[in-house]
Amino acid sequence: MREPTFLILTALADQPRHGYGIIQEVDTLSASRVALLPGTLYTALDRLAAQGLVERDRDEVAEGRLRRYYRLTDNGLKVLDAEAARLRQLATVAEARLRAVRPRTA
Amino acid sequence: MSGSVSRLEKRYRLLLLSYPRAYRRERGKEIVDTLADLAPPGRTRPTVREAFDLIRHGLRARLGRPASRSVVVWAVLTAIVWALFSAAMASRLAWETARPLPSVARASAVFATVAPGRKVSDVQRSPATFVMYGQPLSRQDLGELIFPDGGEYTFGSTTGSMGGASDVDLHRFAEDAVRRLHATGWDVGRPYTQVLDTCGSDDCGGPTESETYLTARRGDDVITIYIEYGGMITPPVSISIERATPWPVYPASVAGGAVGAVIAWFVFGWASRRTDGRHPALRVLTALLLGISLFLWWLPIPFSSWSLLRHQLTEPHYKWHPLWEWLGQPALALFFLVGCVAALTGLAVAALPRRRPDPSMDVATG
Structure with a gap:
């Protein structure tokens, strides 16, 4: 799974969000390292919806602007959970190696 | 501010034309509103990065099958x-x-500078820039063009042969031709010679025939001189002019x-x-x-x-x-x-x- 996809799924993990909200949340989660553009975001949402990981939640109109909310599906939660476990396991292994090489840095 | 946002949204909508129509109908407002939310106040034009992103993903959306x-x-x-x-x-x-191919008279004049004192005979001008069997492509040729003779469709040219060449030292003729072409303003390429294996077996003591191509360009004229040494072709020198691209x-x-x-x-x-x-x-x-x-x-x-x-x-x-x-x-x-x-x-x-x-x-x- 690529990092932007992981971050989009993570942004939707706690609550449904609209496009603008997802972009803001991804910016926060990645400490402004990943700046999603709307074209990229909606292509990713289309793909994740086709894979059954994300679905539409509801539509709202605020100040004349359409807010369409998306949420994770049960399968999306499972996939995110598995990916988080995979990354955690990799990070653990890497940290163990680093501790062995540079005991003080860990 | 609202005017500038409106102009900006119009420009975003223009960029959304890269998406299929049904997609725009379904998601266009959502995407434009998100873009407008992200835009700082006063912006009237999409950034290059935004434009590239929308066009790129719009073209992807045209293919459908988002998971593929x-x-x-x-x-x-x-x-x-x-x-x-x-x-x-x-x-x-x-x-x-x-431009149309050079006339017979003009080509003959060029040939005379290449081979002064020699008669370049049988000068013929193709009736078109591209020909098949020496003629412009016609409806009757379409069947053979498709199969099996499409390879016959080639450049037309104004071509002549140097008669009475049996007494000519062909190697010297080639050297002289290069010199004369240079002198008359042609940009001359290196002569290309290849040995022809006309025997096809090891018993005949190796190949005895060879041929030389000499090409040059002046303006939109491209001249090709073909010289065959030791062969049976008579006359052994042919000269043609085609059009440059x-x-x-x-x-x-x-x-x-x-x-x-x-x-x-x-x-x-x-x-x-x-x-x-x-x-x-x-x-x-x-x-x-x-x-x-x-x-x-x-x-x-x-x-x-x-x-x-x-x-x-x-x-x-x-x-x-x-x-x-x-x-x-x-x-x-x-x-x-x-x-x-x-x-x-x-x-x-x-x-x-x-x-x-x-x-x-x-x-x-x-």
Whole structure:
């Protein structure tokens, strides 16, 4: 799974969000390292919806602007959970190696 | 502020034209509103990054099948091959801007400077810039152009033969010709000589015949002098003038290629969206027809290009062979045409009406 996809799924993990909200949340989660553009975001949402990981939640109109909310599906939660476990396991292994090489840095 | 936002939104909507219509109807407002939310106050134009992002993902959306990666590969292969074919067609049209071939009188005057004191006889001028069997392409030739004689479609020229050449020292003639061409303002390429193995066995003491090509260019005239040593051809020297590639061929090829790629992408996308979610048999059939088309369109290209590249690099040239020859056309036009028939059949199958409209497919079938 690529990092932007992981971050989009993570942004939707706690609550449904609209496009603008997802972009803001991804910016926060990645400490402004990943700046999603709307074209990229909606292509990713289309793909994740086709894979059954994300679905539409509801539509709202605020100040004349359409807010369409998306949420994770049960399968999306499972996939995110598995990916988080995979990354955690990799990070653990890497940290163990680093501790062995540079005991003080860990 | 609201005026500037409105102008900005209009410009975003323009960029959304890269998305299919049904997608724009379904998601356009959502995307534009998100873009407007992200824009800092006072911005009136999309950034280059935003524009590139929207166009890129709009073109991807045209292919439908959002979860598929392979659809992009097939679309790219289709767009590239049609860019090449369209560029070749546009270049052929642009060749019509070439000046007519030199008249017999003018060519005879040029030949006289190359071979002074020698009679260049039987000077003939092709009736067109491109000929087949020495004649302009006609409707009667189409059958043979498609199969099997497409390779006969070639440059026309004004050609003559140097008579009474049996008493000529041909090696010295070649050297003199280079000198005379230089002196009369021609840009002369290095002579290219190759030994001809006319024997075909080891018993005859090795090859005894050879031939030399000498080419030069002045303005839009390209002259080729062909000299055969030790052979049976009489007369052994022939001289011809063809037209150099006219400059409009290059921009026309680029423009034609771009238009062809865009059209191919859009048509591919339309068919892909139309067939997504249809009956498995229909999807297999259209995939098979696409595979046949791409195989037949691409097959001649690597072979023809490789062979022509070697020829172009080993022998001196004052113009590139026309683009269609690099694509194996029209020598292998049958492959191209059968590929087109398969593609058109696939498009016809894709155009078949759906039995039951599925509302969930609204986004994908624009």
